[in-house]
Amino acid sequence: MADDLSTLRARYDAVVVGGGHNGLTAAAYLARAGRSVLVLERLDHVGGAAVSERPFPGVDARLSRYSYLVSLLPRQIVDELALPITLRRRRYSSYTPVGDGGLLVDTGSAAATRASFGSLGAAADHDAWSRFYAMTGEVARRLAPTLTQPLLPAAEVRSAVGERAWRALFEEPVGTVVRDTFADDTVQGVVLTDALIGTFAAVDEPSLRQNRCFLYHVIGNGTGDWDVPVGGMGAVSGALRDAAVAAGAAVVTRATVTAVDPATGEVEFTDGDGVSRRVGAGHVLAGCAPSTLARLLGGAPPSPWDEPEGAQLKINLLLTRLPRLRSDVDPVAAFSGTFHVNESLTQLETAYAQAAAGAVPDLPPCEIYCHSLTDPSILGPSLQEAGAHTITLFGLHQPARLFRADNEGSRTAAVKATLASLNSVLAEPIEDCLAVDADGRPCLDARTPVDLEASVGLPGGHIFHRDLSWPFAESPDEVGRWGVETAHPRVLLCGAGARRGGGVSAIPGRAAAMAVLETPSPL
Known part of the structure; x- marks a missing residue:
């Protein structure tokens, strides 16, 4: 990979717009096919x-700054591309503090999990x-x-999953299903968080976009487990980059694509020196968001109401030690899984209503986990020896609209409210555990949807590029296709905005490559 353009060809079989993990996946498959x-x-x-980055000056901690866990990446893709990555399973699924106690879901002990439900007075819900x-x-x-096959018709998927599951997950709002299934407010909320991560929606929304979000959170690799990438998320994208380059793909950074001609496949871009260049392509694979692709194709920009809108606050922290809990649960168990903060159903609904009305929630629901408990390799030896740990916090119901007018000021207010929410369930303020960087500043890195839009090109900060779609054909003409096709035969989606997109999965990248390989390269 280099910015040296002296070997740039006039034409390629495929030009990939965007070097995210899906774009690199598509490049690797196509280059391996010649x-x-x-x-x-x-x-x-x-x-x-x-990616993995060192966000704190002078601190030897390499954090997965944006995406942080892996569930949807199929083992098939890892094997086909011979990716040297390791994903570690977490023993504890989640911990939810409630008063001086809490709900610990221990995948290694059904008895311990049952007892924890009982301690909340929710034994029947177990x-x-x-x-x-x-x-x-x-x-x-x-x-x-x-997910790695051509799209199936909805009727075939319905038959495969059965009528009960189809009604519960694909037809009825997941909020209704959860209320009918569980009695306890905390248990209801723990289940429903999977429907709201990265998706700004009410749990009973008729569009069912919250159902689609829930579905993608529970189907990964046939288990729904969310695993820790050893070495951080950068190890995943680094392995994909190496696979693409080793197969012969050319990767150019500091190259801003400015236009795509859907008829000829010509791609215009500006290089790192500000020079405008053009290359021809048999196919153009868009790893960017669909709304970004629409602009590159010369279409009218979507109205503000049609723009994707992310809804999360992401905070990375480096701690000198794990904070104390109010309960007697081991902090290692509590923080190595997903630590739910003020995410009962009632709290989730209240936060959504406040955000929809244009205000940062009074008690922002959020969830955190500690990467370094499962994979200490992201910390330097001195930090490991001192007992330091990383914390990743994902705040729900904080949509881009809250930050558009004054991102800096609104970020400060949102971080303050979110840390107060976290502190409300701890035995000590999280600030007492914060490490400081070489300049004496707290090791806290916060990103709003507006920040994500600016830093990694996600329109509206939407981590899925747009609302997720069902992972099957929704019209007869989609059956047997790959869910990446556009109105232009030469142009394909290969990013999270494709059907079966979202998350670190590489599924759209592989699907786009398969669609290209099924057809001869256009002249």
Whole structure:
């Protein structure tokens, strides 16, 4: 990978717009098949949102700054591209503090999990929990293998998952299903957070976009497990970059694509020196968001109401130690899984209503986990020896609209409210555990949707590029296709905005490559 353009060809079989993990995946598959491939990336590095960075000056901690866990990346893709990555399973699924106690879901001990439900007075919900996740597990087992195949018709998917699961996950709002299944407000909220991560929606919204978000959170690799990438998320995108380059793909950074001609496949871009250049392409694969592609194709920009809108506050922290809890639960167990903060159903609904009305929620719901408990390699030896840990916080219901007028001021207010929310469930303020960088500043890095839009090119800061779609054909003409096609035969989506996109999955990148390889390269 280099910015040296002296070897740039006049024409490629495929030009990939954007060097995120999906673009790199498409490039690797196509280059391995003997196609000439050029990847053009606007930033000075590839990986998009799937990167590791050192955000704190003078501190030897390499954090997964944006995306941080892996569930949807199929083992098939890892094997086909021979990716040297390791994903570690987390023993504890989640911990939710409630008063001086809490709910600990221990995947290694059904008895401990049952006892924890009982301690909340929610013993009856444990059996309902087991039945509910047995159902989602069966859906995952049946649906996950289809994600790397051409699109199936909805009727075939319905038959495969069964009528009960189809009604619960694909037809009724997930909020209704959860209320009918569980009695306890905290348990209801823990289940429903998977429907709201990165999606600004009410749990009962008729559009069912919250259902689609929930589905993608529970079907990954047939288990729904969310695993820790050893070495950080940069190890995943780095392996994909290496696979693409080793196969012969050319990767150019600091290359800003400015236009795509859908008729000829010609791609215009500005290089790192500000020089305008053009290359021809048999196919153009867009790893950028669909709304960005629309602009590159010369279409009218979408109205503000049609723009994607992210809805999350991302905070990375480096701690000198884990904070104390109010309960007697081991902090290692509590923080190594997903630590739910003020995410009961009632709290989620209140926060959504406040955000929809234009205000940062009074008590922002959020969830955190500690990467370094599962994978200490992201910390330097001295930090490991001192007992330091990283914390990743994902705040829900904080849409881009809250930050448009004054991102700096609104970010400060949102961080303050979110840390206060976290502190409300701890035995000590999180600030007492914060490390400081070489300049004496707290090791805290916060990113709003507006920040994500500016730094990694996500329109509206939407981590899925746009609302997620069902992972099957919704019209007869989609059956047997790959979910990446556009109105222009030469132009394909290969990013998170494709059907079956979202998350660090590489599924759209592979799908776009398969669609290209099924057809001869246009002249």
